[in-house]
Amino acid sequence: MRNWADARHDCVNQGGDLVSITEPFEQAFIQSQVHQISMGVSIWMGGHDSFTEGGWEWTDGSPFRYINWNAGNPDDYAGEDCLSMLINSGFWNDDNCDYQRGYICKRRGNTPVPHDGFETAYICEDSSAVLHCEFNSSINIQSAFFGRKSDKICPHQEGATGTCTVDGILPVIRKNCEGQRFCFLYAHVEKDPCPNTSKYMEVVYSCEPHVCLESLGAAQGGTIPDSSFSASSSTDSGHGPSNGRLDSSSCWMPSSAGNSWIQVNLGFAKKVTGVVMQGCKGADHWVYKFKLQHSIDGSTWTDYTADGGVLPGTMDRDTHEIYILGTPVSAQYVRIIPQDFNGQAGLRLDILGCSPNYAVSCGTKPYFDFSSDRKIVHCPAGCASKPYTVYGSIVYEGNSHICAAAIHAGVILNEIGGDCTLLKEPAQNFYAGSKRNGITSKQYEGYSSVSYQFADGELRCSGHDWYEFGEFCYKPSVEKRTWHSALHECRSMGADLVSIQSMTEQSWLESYLYLAETSDVWIGLNDLDFQGLFSWSDNQWVTFTYWAPGEPNNHLGFKEDCVEMFYHNGRWNDVPCTELNTYICKKPKAHYPVPSAIPTVYGCTQGWDAYGYSCYWMEETPRAWSDAKAFCEQQNSKLLHIGDIYEQSHFTVKLAGYTGLWWIGLRAHGESGGVDYIWDNGAPLTFTHWDRNQPDSHAGTCVGMTTSPTGGFWDDKSCTDAYPFVCEVPRPDITPPTPAPTPPISQGCADGWTAESHFRNCYKLFTVDFSKKKSWPSAREDCISRGADLVSIHNMEEENFLSMYTKGKTKWIGLKHDPINGGYHWSDGTPVSHTNWGGGEPNNHEGREDCVQMESNSAGTSSWWNDMNCDAHEDWICMITKGKTPIIPPVPPPPIPAPDCGTNPGWRKNGDICYYYNDTDIVDFHTAILRCYAEKAQLVSILNKDEQAYVNTMVGITLRCTLES
Secondary structure, three states: EEHHHHHHHHHHHOOEEEEEOOOOHHHHHHHHHHHOOOOOOEEEEEEEEOOOOOOOOEOOOOOOEEEEEEOOOOOOOOOOOEEEEEEEOOOOEEEOOOOEEOOEEEOOOOOOOOOOOOOOEEOOOOOOEEEEEEOOOOEHHHHHHHHEOOOOHHHHHHHHOOOEEEHHOOOOOOOOHOOOEEEEEEEEOOOOOOOOOOOEEEEEEEEHHHHHOOOOOOOOOOOOHHEEEOOOOOOOOOOOHHHHOOOOOOOOOOOOOOOOOOEEEEEEEEEEEEEEOOOOOOOOOOEEEEEEEOOOOOOOEEEEHHHHHOOOOOOOOOEEEEEEEEEEEEEEEEEEEEEEEEEEEEOOEEEEOOOOOOOOOOOOOOOOOOOOOEEEEEEEEOOOOOOOOEEEEEEEEOOHHHHHHHHHHHOOOOOEEEEEEEEEEEEOOEOOOOEEEHHHEOOOEEEOOEEEEEOOOOEEEOOOOOEEEEOEEEEEEEEEEEEHHHHHHHOOOOOOOOOOOOHHHHHHHHHHHHHHOOOEEEEEEEOOOOOOOOEEEOOOOOOOOOOOOOOOOOOHOOOOOEEOOOOOOOOOEOOOOOOOOOOEEEEOEOOOOOOOOOOOOOOOOOOEEEEOEEEEEEEEEEEHHHHHHHHHHOHHHHHHHHOOHHHHHHHHHHHHOOOOOEEEEEEEHHHHHHHEEEEHHHHHOOHHHEEOOOOOOOOEEEEOOOOHHHHEEEEEEEEOOOOOEEEEEEOOOOOOOOOOOOHHHHHHHHOOOOOOOOEEEEEEEEOOOOOOOOOOOHHHHHHHHHOOOOOOOHHHHHHOOOOHOOOOOEEEEEEEEOOOOOEEEEEOOOOOEEEEEOOOOOOOOOOOOOEEEEOOOOOOOOEEEEEEEEOOOEEEEEEEEEEOOOOOOOOOOOOOOOOOOOOOOOEEOOOOOEEEEEOOOOOOHHHHHHHHOOOOEEOOOOOHHHHHHHHHHOOOEEEEEEEEE
C-alpha cells in the first residue's frame, strides 16, 4: 500500500507508469483483475488533475478519451487530485493523493506478441470488450468461440474448470462486427447449456485495409451492365437478375427458392474481398444466410468454404450488411446461393474488391509491361515512415518506391494513402534530389532503364475559403447550427467536422478562433456510439485530447454527447448536441485545378505574411536584441508583440518549422531585484506564454520565443545574444475592433482591506498563529471563500506598497509554477508582467518547489520572492477588485471541547448535534466508519444548508463523526 506519488515512483522504476485506461476493452480487463482483490476500497490509477483543477490527464501521456466515473464524481472533495478505481464496481473516483492504496502499473511488453495479421480477444463471462481497427480499415472475423476449453483463461471465476461450448456464436459475432471499424461485445447468452461452468469468449479477427474494398460496379448506377447479371430463375420481369443491384427499386426473387442462385460477371478477373447484402425494397423478403461460389471462366465453380461455408446475410429490407471474406479470392464470376430467408428468397447485392494488381505496398517499385505505358495503383497510408528509396523530383528514376515518390510529388497524402497514376517516361542521365512533403529524394547520376512521373496534379484545397494546413483543408463557418446539422453541412461539401490529432494542429486552429467572435465551435468529437468513449465523426483514431478543467462531465446528467471548442482558450467541453454553435469542416487535399490567379495577401507588402490585423516579416539573420529592434524600425515596423492566445497560437505553429530562439519585442526593465516586462511598442502586456521555470531574468532581460518541437514558449535571454526575429506592422486597410473602454477606478476598500487610491485592487494580509498558517492551496481556498484570490503583482509600485504593508512577514502570493504547461502563472489568470526573485531564485530545490512566497525586511523597504514547497505553511495575502464586497466565510468550530458530547477533546457541538473531527490520521472509508463506531457515532450526514455551512468550516479535516445529543 502506497500513496499515489510513491505508487507512481515504483511503477516508473519498473519501466512503466500507473495504469491509463483509454477504451472499454481495457476497462473490462482491468476491472476483472481488480475484482479479485479481497481487501481495500480502491486502487490507484495514473489519472490526476494536480496541475489544473479538473484538467484530468494520464501520467503516461495517453489521451483522456474514455471516462467511467462513479456517480457524483469527480467532486474534488477536500482537494482530491488523484484517480482511483473502486474495487467492488470498477467505477472511478477522485481521491486524496495521500491515502495508502494498492496500485496497478502498466508498461509495454518486453517482447512483441507473435503476430500473423490476426488479433485474439478474450472476454470473461458477463464482461464486455471492444474490438477495434485503425482508421481506414475494418474488422474481419476469422473465428469465434464461447464456452470453456482451457483453465488458463479467466481462471479466477468460480467454475473455471471443465469444458463447454455454446453453439451459434460465430454468425452472431459476424453480424455485429463484420465490416465495422469497432464493435462492442458482451460475453453472455440467455440460454446457457452449462450454467455451472464459467465461460469466456475468444474472438480471432483481422483488420482489413480499405485499399481493396471498393464497389466493383454491381450496385445501382454501377459500371457492370445489366446483361452481366444472370440467375437460376425469376418470379417475373420486375424481379429479374438486374433488379438485384444494391439500392435498386425492387430486388431479384427466384420463382423457386430451392437450388436458386444469382451471379455477376465482373468483366475480367478481379480480387474479390467482400459482399454487400440487402433485402427487397417495400416488402419483408430477405436472405439471412447464403453460400458463395466463384469462378474464373464461368463454367468451373469453387465453393467458398474459408469462413465455414454458410455466410450471414441481412435481417431487414434496407440495411447494407457488409461481409468481408476472411480469404479474398480471384474471380471473374461471383454466385450467391440463398440458404435461409424471411418471406421469400429476395435480395439486392454488390461485390467488393479491386483489380488484382491495383493495391500495392509501401515497398513496391513500378513494373511497366509492353502493352501499356500507364499504370494505376493504390498506396496504403503511412509509407513516409517505412524504409524507402526515391531518386529524382517530378520525374523519378525507375527503381524509386512508388508510394514514397507519390507522397514526394504531392499526389497522395501520407496519412490516408490513395490512388495515383504512373506514366512511363524515357530514362534520363541525371535525377535531381529534393525534400518535399516529408520525403527526401536522392540525386542519381548514371545509367537507368526507365523513368516515371505522375499524371495527377498536386494536392491542394478547393478554393480560397478553405484554409490549408499540412495535408488537410479547413473551412470555418460563422453560421450557428446544432452538432448534427453542422455535420450534415460539412459532409455535403465532401468534408467532416474537424478532428484534431496533435497540439500543433490544435494551436493552428486556435489562431483562427478570433473569427468565431463570441461563439464556441463544434468539433467532430462525440460519445454518441458508446457513453463515455469519445470518438471522431470522421473515424480518425483519438490520439490527442485538450479538455477544459472539469470536462468531460455529462453535466447534471444531461446527455452531453457532443464536443465544442471554447472560443476564448481553445479548450474542449462536452455539451448537448442540440446547442447552437459555429463549426469547422475538414477534408484532405485533393486534385483541384491550379487557381487562375495566385491570391495576394490583402494589405501586406510582398514577402510579408498576414495574420489577423498585422503583417509579419520573418528575418532569419541572427542579431542582438537592440540590433533586431533597429532593423524592424528601419522597415517602419516593430519587433513582434503578442496580444492574445490567437496570435500566440499562430506563431506556435509558425515557429514549429524552425530551430533555435526568435526575438520578440518584450524586455524586462528595472534595477536589481524587481523587474517589469514591457513591450517595445508601448502596447499593454495583456497576455504571456512563459516557458518552464520562466520568467527568472537570470540569463538576461530580453525575451525570445522557442521553436520546434513545440514552439511558442517565452524565455529570458541575454540581450547581446544573436537570434532571428519577427517584425510586425499593422495591416493598413484592416482596422482591429475598438477595445472596450477601461472602467473607472472605484474608491475605497472594505474594513480591514487596504490599497493606494489609484490602485484597482484592495489587499488584506492574513497573519495568524503558526497552528493556523496555511499551505498555498489552502491559502488560495481561503481567499476564494472571501470572493477574492491570492495576490498578483504587476509592477514595482504594487511591489513596494505590499512590501511596506507586510513588512517583516513571509507570505504566500498567487504565483505558481505549472510543470506540465510550462512557466509561472498567477492564480487569477492575469499575465506575468513583473518578477522580483531573490538571489539564486527560483531554484526548485529538490524538484519540489512550485509555489511562490514573498518576503519583506523588517522596515518594509525591500522585498524578494522565493519558490517554496506548496505544502509549507505560511501567512498569505488576498486581493479583491475595488468595489466588490468581500464575503465573510463561516465561523469555524469553537476551539474548546464539548464535554457533554463525549470525553474525547475533539468533540464540538452545533445546535443539538455533536461532531467529532480528526485531522491527524488519514484513513480509508471503512476505517473511518469503525473509528466513528468506537466513539458511538456515525460518519456525518448533512441534512440542510445550515449544517452544510457548519461542516464547511472543517474543510481539510479528514474524519467527521456525528452524534445526536
